[in-house]
Amino acid sequence: MDTMAQQFTQRTDWAEAFIAQLASQPLISEGVYRSPQWTDKTQKEVTDILLVLRDQALVLSLKCQQAPGTRSLEREAAWAAKAAAHALSQIQGGLRTIANGTYWCDHPRRGKVQFTPGELKPSHAIVLVETTEPVELPDQLPLMAAGTPVSYLGASDFCNLVEQLRTLPEIVTYLDARRTLPVESLRVIGKERSLFSYYLLNGERFTQCIGTDDAAVVMAARAGELRTALAHKAEADRYSGLIERVADCLAERNPEYLSDLSTEEQSRFDPPTERRNYLRVQEELCDLRLAERALLGQHFAGLMARVETAPRPAMSFTAVHLDSKPDFVYVLASARGESRPELLTRARTLLLGAMAFYDKRRGLAIVDRDGTNFEVALYSVPFHSVTAFHVGERFFGNLRMNHIPATLVPERKQDQTGLLR
Numbered sequence: 001m002d003t004m005a006q007q008f009t010q011r012t013d014w015a016e017a018f019i020a021q022l023a024s025q026p027l028i029s030e031g032v033y034r035s036p037q038w039t040d041k042t043q044k045e046v047t048d049i050l051l052v053l054r055d056q057a058l059v060l061s062l063k064c065q066q067a068p069g070t071r072s073l074e075r076e077a078a079w080a081a082k083a084a085a086h087a088l089s090q091i092q093g094g095l096r097t098i099a100n101g102t103y104w105c106d107h108p109r110r111g112k113v114q115f116t117p118g119e120l121k122p123s124h125a126i127v128l129v130e131t132t133e134p135v136e137l138p139d140q141l142p143l144m145a146a147g148t149p150v151s152y153l154g155a156s157d158f159c160n161l162v163e164q165l166r167t168l169p170e171i172v173t174y175l176d177a178r179r180t181l182p183v184e185s186l187r188v189i190g191k192e193r194s195l196f197s198y199y200l201l202n203g204e205r206f207t208q209c210i211g212t213d214d215a216a217v218v219m220a221a222r223a224g225e226l227r228t229a230l231a232h233k234a235e236a237d238r239y240s241g242l243i244e245r246v247a248d249c250l251a252e253r254n255p256e257y258l259s260d261l262s263t264e265e266q267s268r269f270d271p272p273t274e275r276r277n278y279l280r281v282q283e284e285l286c287d288l289r290l291a292e293r294a295l296l297g298q299h300f301a302g303l304m305a306r307v308e309t310a311p312r313p314a315m316s317f318t319a320v321h322l323d324s325k326p327d328f329v330y331v332l333a334s335a336r337g338e339s340r341p342e343l344l345t346r347a348r349t350l351l352l353g354a355m356a357f358y359d360k361r362r363g364l365a366i367v368d369r370d371g372t373n374f375e376v377a378l379y380s381v382p383f384h385s386v387t388a389f390h391v392g393e394r395f396f397g398n399l400r401m402n403h404i405p406a407t408l409v410p411e412r413k414q415d416q417t418g419l420l421r
Contacts, residue, residue, distance in 0.1 A: 012064040015130065015155060016048050019062065022159055026166035026240075027051060028247045028286055029109050030279060036115070038103035046103050047094035050120070053168040053286055057120040059094055059148070061087035062155060064130040073133055080135045080189070084152060087127040088141060095122060095146040109251050122148045124175045130155040134190030134212075143179075143186055151175055157192035164196060164233075166240060170290045174199060177206055185211045194219050197226050200233070239297030240290060246300075246366055246374050247285040250278040254373065260341055268377075281378050284328070284364050292322050296330060303334035304368055313337035315346065319354045319396055329360040334368040340375070343367055347377050349391055356384035357392025 008014040020034040033050040037043050049060040063083035065071070071079060097103055104114045125148050129135075143150050153161075165171045177199060179186070185195075194216040198209055201222060209215050219226060257269065270277045285293070303316045310316070317333035331351045335343055351365040361382070367375040 011066050012062060015064045016062055019060075019128075019155070019159060019162075020049055023049075023051060023162050025248070026162065026244055027168055028244070028282055030107075030251065030282055031168065031286060033105040033107060033113070036103050036105040038097050038101050045090075046097045046101075047090060050105070051168060051171075052120060054283055055119060055121050056168070056172070057098070057122050058168070058171065059091055059098070059122050059125040060128060060158075061090045061094070061126070062128040062130075063087050064155060068130060069132050076131055076133065077135050080129050080131050081138050081141075083129050084127050084137050084141055087129065088145065088150065091125045091127065091150065092145050095125065095148055098122060099146070123172050124148065125150045126158065126175075127152045128155045128158050129153075129189055131190050134188065137187040137189065139187065141187055143183070149175070149179060151178065152187050152189055153192060154189040157190065161192065161196065165290065166237065166244070167286065167288060167290050167293060169287060173204065173289075177204060180206050181209060182211050188212050191216065200229055201225055236291065236294035236298075239301060240294040242297035242300055243285055243288075243293045246376075247282045249374055250282055250376065253278075260339070261344070262341070265341065265344060277378065281364065281376050284378065287325075288322070289324065292324065295322075296320055296332065300332045300334070300366070300368070303332055304371065307334045307336045308371075310336070315343070317350055317395075319358070321358055321360065327361050329354050329358050329363040331363065331365040332367075333365065336370055338369070340369065343369055343375055344377070347375060348379070350395060351377055351379055352381070352385070352388040353391030353394070354396055355379065355381060355392075356388035357396045359384075 008017070016034055020032050024032045031052045033052060035048065036046040036050055038046050047059050048062045051058040051060065063086060065076075065079065098115075098118075098120055100117050102114070102116060104112055107113050125145055127141075127150060129137075129152070131154055137152055141150075141152065161171060161174065165174055174196075178195065181195075191212040195206075195209075195212060197219040198215040199206060201219075202209070209218070253275070285296075288296070299318050299320060303318065306316045307314045313336060315333055315335040315338055317331060319329055319331050321329045329351075331347070331354050333343075333347060333350065338346075347365040347367050351363045355361065355363045362380045363378075365375075365377040365379075369375055
């Protein structure tokens with residue numbers, strides 16, 4: 001038994017902690033809330049896990065077997081039906097509290113986080129039930145609760161979806177698409193792998209899929225295509241992981257972050273006791289679709305490789321804007337041998353220039369400094385200065401911007417980049 005499992009007497013409690021920890025990597029810890037609480041005479045749990053991005057939330061309730069594999073198939077199906085009903089009851093109560101109550105969560109990074117009535121808007125509720133074999137749940141289990149769609153999934157299947165989809169927008173899109181399946185498939189748990197494979201190869205849709213068994217047959221016939229698609233996706237996920245690392249690193253500030261900076265530059269940072277801006281930066285990375293996150297990571301990795309072979313000092317940069325965020329631009333840069341104050345000044349100058357050149361009101365700059373630190377700058381402006389227009393024309397006028405479809409398996413394309421020395 002692993003160290004985490006030894007901390008819990010109930011297997012469901014261990015599974016909650018495991019899923020929260022698993023989700024904290026691709027979805028970023030700040031968006032994962034395990035065991036939020038509220039008080040009504042006594043302290044009570046709102047739900048098992050909340051997955052949050054800005055004001056949107058997925059509400060999860062989990063039930064696991066204490067000794068999986070010890071029941072017959074008939075007894076396991078009966079247990080799963082009862083467990084799903086209990087989980088649904090918790091979700092129904094949790095949705096009422098989220099809409100009307102005040103609640104909080106002790107977060108491992110943020111400390112005690114308070115939520116006010118109606119602050120979060122549940123987009124989906126998910127009942128997670130652990131089974132060793134596929135199970136069809138009773139038709140009486142509703143597919144809506146308090147106006148929120150309810151999905152029934154196997155616990156391990158959900159873990160696989162988090163690993164594959166990696167962003168909250170992607171998970172929501174998948175759950176939305178899943179609702180278009182025939183209703184008899186919406187209460188089947190344990191056959192998600194075939195469904196996800198169908199979704200991946202069918203342009204992120206379930207059109208013409210007539211059920212879980214049909215998906216399994218189609219995927220068996222297209223096994224070769226699936227292997228190729230998963231291989232391409234694994235490569236894209238590697239680049240997505242770079243952006244995930246940037247977002248995760250934002251939570252931990254360098255103790256010397258004010259060193260060698262001017263008073264004006266220091267004023268741009270959050271006070272140590274009131275860190276909020278890093279959460280806003282994380283949101284601008286976490287709200288991307290998977291292909292968009294991979295696109296940023298691919299360009300960022302290319303910049304890093306480029307400056308490694310360039311004469312020192314060097315700084316390579318590019319800009320990316322996405323159709324999904326029409327008023328936003330990302331500036332990516334990698335530098336070697338440059339001073340930090342100089343890099344912060346350049347990042348701000350380049351970002352404001354890119355915002356002016358591409359006519360965007362908001363933007364985020366991410367700079368890799370010597371392969372050991374990330375510097376970030378998030379800006380919004382009501383209008384662009386003449387200086388910013390000149391900077392934009394000088395540094396971005398010769399760059400070619402590319403777009404890719406926001407799909408799970410992006411095609412390979414290259415941007416031109418600029419190199420500063």
